[in-house]
Amino acid sequence: MNVLKRCIYGISIVSLASMNIQCKGDKKVEETKLEATATDSVSIAKSEFGKTAKGEQVDLYTLKNQKGMEVNIMTYGGIITSLKVPNKAGVSEEVVIGFSNLEQYTKDNPYFGALIGRYGNRIAKGKFTLDGKEYTLAANNGKNALHGGPEGFHRKVWTVEEAKSGANATLKLKYVSKDLEEGYPGNLTVFVTYTLNNDNSLDVLYEATTDKKTIVNLTQHSYFNLSGDFTKTILDDEVVIDADKLVPVDADLIPTGKLTDVTNTPFDFRKPRVIGKDIEAKDDQLIKGKGYDHCWVLNNQDKGDRFAASAYDPTSGRLLEVYTDQPGIQLYTGNFLDGTLPMRNGGTYAHRTGLCLETQHYPDSPNQKDFPSTVLSPGENYKTKTTFKFSVK
Template sequence: MTTEKSNSATISEDTFGIMNNSTKINRYTLKNEKGMEVCIMTYGGIITSLKVPNKNNVIEDVVLGFDSLEAYTNPKYTKNCPFFGALIGRYGNRIAKGKFSLDGEEFKLATNNGPNHLHGGVKGFDKVVWTVTKTKSDNRSASLVLTYLSKDLEEGYPGNLNTKVTYTLNNDNVLEVDYEATTDKKTIVNLTQHSYFNLSGDYSKPILDHEVTINADKFIPIDATLIPTGELEDVTNTPFDFRMAKTVGKDIEVDNVQLKRGFGYDHCWVLNNQNQGMRLAATAYEPISGRLLEVFSDEPGIQFYTSNFLNGTLPSKQGETYGHRTGFCLETQHYPDSPNQKDFPSVILNPGETYHTKTTFKFSTK
């Protein structure tokens, strides 16, 4: 293992595994002066672990994932599409019937989620090997810069898309994810990070006791195939009202057609104050550990997912399995199916433009 160090923040590198008998997959560990650390591998840009202190300063891993590269690439595990910790692209979330049009030309994508396209296709950004172009550490932060060229018509998307994602961990226990992309043809893009959190640090415990807030007055209802209906629905007097903190489990089993369609929460919320740029989007608090996660973003939406499809078949990092609802995702993004929904904010990227968005995950205790 090699370590680059300057004062208090460090970044180190080791080999996580070998793919296809030849491709070395490296893992980078960013660590700050408070002992928080995040491990990221070049396969999928995946966060394999994220260790943060609890209220007693006990440092534990709070994201779901696997212990080995083999597990991340094993078709037996990936067929259920957990996307643990991965970078998602070109398009996060669902596109109806795997197709969209630009300037009258129709583009067809893989339908890898029943009748719909999900998270970039059969081999999205979560399954490619990213290139590390820069590592940096100084007295307050450590950064890792990953790049990937998605070639024209890869997974059906037009344009050569040059993508850069920068992970930065600072001494305030903040993990920043900064996304950039450029294209040589008109295209669509919607990138996100797909970590599953369990702030207890104990993956055998469901996340139903976590107290969540989402800064949104509306959410996006879905049809029976999990595609947006095109409406924006007020959260008032619905199980989707998280404007004041409430436990995940409080309303998740309520008799509600939207919860039945998602098998729980698997919806995009319309974040408030979209003209303000970076702002608080959501929080999650686990009372026993005292850990508090605050998510800040400049995106218009956030997908809150309560791991409704985990069923005890995937091995956990603690020697057990990941049971039903043992993790939650807060995926900052544009709305699902935006290319086919004329009233949703645009996800089009033109040549000469730069796609740029940022999300930060701030950890503390109370």
């Protein structure tokens, strides 16, 4: 049983990884179940989710607040397996694609809910050069490297360094990626902290350090269906992206190196645009992506954390807003969902029944000299934050 040692006269700091509790002033402690007190606005619970083929224990953490939002995160891949938020009638429903068991997540799937690293999105020909040395990555998207390779961060069991319940529910995950894992140089220590707040927002804080110069581009790959009904597509969703420019791609979805203006194109989401309006347009970029599968150049990159994008489902009234300090965001409209992967409670996930809003640096940045750098050197701290905020209108 998970326990929380609560200070009778002080404030406790909870460590779920070791369950070691430090109390101010070394006051007397007592043990209780890990649950919210009357003064808490959030809670955290832990359960076993299964074991990998290697015998690694995988745990599932459930974070809840008082506003009807609930998030399930497992230590395998740092995956968000479930996320429930209220609709305009106050009914909380599932809004992310996921599976009912660990086995499905360990099979090939399109990164449902996963943490992505070391490098989110594509790197051309699975190669890049640092200080004159060429590195060859594991190619898993034709001849290109995608989302950190076939054994990227989405397939690793992360440790829980710290979690606590109080004004917000925080789950801090840690993974150490060894030098040349999937071809990337340097021993990279990564922390990803999920924080559920009582305003129905979920913060995702990414941090990393390295002992050798390397590249890093972390993101979160949840598929949202704000209707709460996964038999419906996301084509009626209204999307806003605060971006004047797009990162156009070639036939292999690798950036051409030029940034293009979105004005008078199907990629202009500066005002609310229904996803299905132009997704089948005879546009060269849409044809290459089989729909929307592109990175936008976010505005106000010198402003740090700011509004980046939103998605609104008019039937449920749910609104998702995304805030970030990153330079880009990838909108992916589930173009390769094909009805072969099982839903939690029967049925399968059909074409375009989920959308992703992945905050990130641009694809293939290590090979594009004019793109913002993704290089991380020893002594530097990689730190970036994204917030997913839910409401209704």
